[in-house]
Amino acid sequence: MIIARKLGQAVAAATLGMSLSAGAMAGEVNIGFTGPLSGGAALYGENTLSGLRMAVAEINAAGGFDLNGEKTTVNLVPLDDRYSPAQAATNAKRLKQESNVSAVFVPHSGGIFALQDFNEKDNFLVMAYSSVPSITEKGNSLTLRIPPTFDGYVRAFTNYALEHEGKKLGMGGATHEYAKIWGAMIKKEWESKGGEVVSDNPMDYNKSADFFTGVSRIISESPDV
Template sequence: MKTAKKLGLAVAVATTMGMSSAMAAEVNIGFSGPLSGGAALYGENVLSGLRMAADEINEAGGFDLNGEKTTINIIALDDQYSPAQAATNAKRLKQESNVPAIFIPHSGGIFALMDFNVEDDFIVMAYTSVPTITEQGNPLTIRIPPTFDGYVKAFTDYALENWGTKLAMGGATHEYAKIWASMVEKAWTAKGGEIVAQNPMDYNKSADFFTGVSRLISENPDVMFVGGASEPTGLVMQQARQLGYEGAFIMMDQAKIDEAANVVGGYELLEDTVGVVPLTVYETEAAQSFIERYEEIYGKTPGSEAAFNYGALHGLVAAMDKTESTDPETIRAALGDAIANLEDSKNPYVVEGVDEKGGFITAPTMAVVKDGKIVEEEF
């Protein structure tokens, strides 16, 4: 019973499609993220991109490792958005499965893993836009999406110029959202804006946000800052409209406009929302090819979580294939060139490589909901 209880949060996902009897070797790749609770959909979206890439790699015959064809096995553990559980999961993934890399999609967990990943010898594949992740000089950490500091300036500038000066802060309570909120407050007040209300909410544990939202709109804000995972963010916005809020929204980049629209039943309730450009709006061949293939597999439209992590795993495996090594330092050194030389179909966001600090090189974007449609704005 003790063992069963200890393993209660574990969700093992073995990606073995396309394996043949000749393929005896495999490399384990770790994942720790929220697979239950309010952010479960967010975690599953990240994991779906990893699964899709692993299946494609295995179905194509795997990759070369010391002259032997090798497949990828994704081992996924649920951490319920807890940094402490993420650290426990990482220790287990390294000790039991000898993973050279662990994908993790929340900043609290990423910071927790960065305390020991160099000593324990694994790469942290960090799906977060927190700028400080790659400012700490950790040689085995890779930041997958672009940093959000550019988003903060662009979003707040647009909102101040178009919607008004009074801002209510209603973001989530996890570490990533707190950092975002702090930077939004600084940017907003530096431009002469006023913070009229603050009531961060636990997006991971609640679905009823009426009390918190009512406190925000009681101060008659022009703009409301919201954001966490897309599903609860959509609920916060929906409940704000139901309570009579007619103002605008600044949406943190973790949430996606199109996914929030699915929650509220369309874009009408999201009018005057500024956020990142959803993957579905990208017209590049690489993005459209990925969307089509993803929809065939999962029966739904992918978001950036799936697309970025899909490309990141393809890049990670390309680096192992090129070096014929699973040594984390060797993989990390080869990753930039491997990403830059990926086939377009494996690189939906056209990541150009890895910068000197360990961040993927890709362009940030901005979109606004106008007249019930997503419109890309100049960044």
């Protein structure tokens, strides 16, 4: 699996030049996870954590990964942050203090930005599962962004939709940090190409799972896209 290889490389990058955690067994490294395991985004968080667990299981079943000539296995320590950047930061502090993790996997940009305020000082890698470009543009030396940035498909989406669908865009993004950055970027790109944003109605899926009313408001403005 590609994800397993990437995870192994990320953990290796985190631990090279560091001592293994004092509380961990020789040949084992702890990595943390902070993400939404309850609340409106719980399914997303559980799916992400499930993928990580699969990767860890595959790495460990193969005897671990090579770290300075020693086979090293992975121990995953997950905590729930309900998609809250402040809670993600608290979780990361706890993971470092209690489990001495070498890396913390974070699947939302708000949490990533929160951890970047102190991860270099506390000496752990932020495994950033987000396509927000500014995550790596900040120059944090202990941040690994896993997916590609989304600015490329902002342009591709805009060009395709304007050519094939029409110029009026209805926006129904969310209220968290990733959505705000994405929304601002797509709006700027859309309008720069001559399009018009006829409705912008963000919805908080941490508080609601029924988006009928919000989507109806967008559709009432008769967008093409």
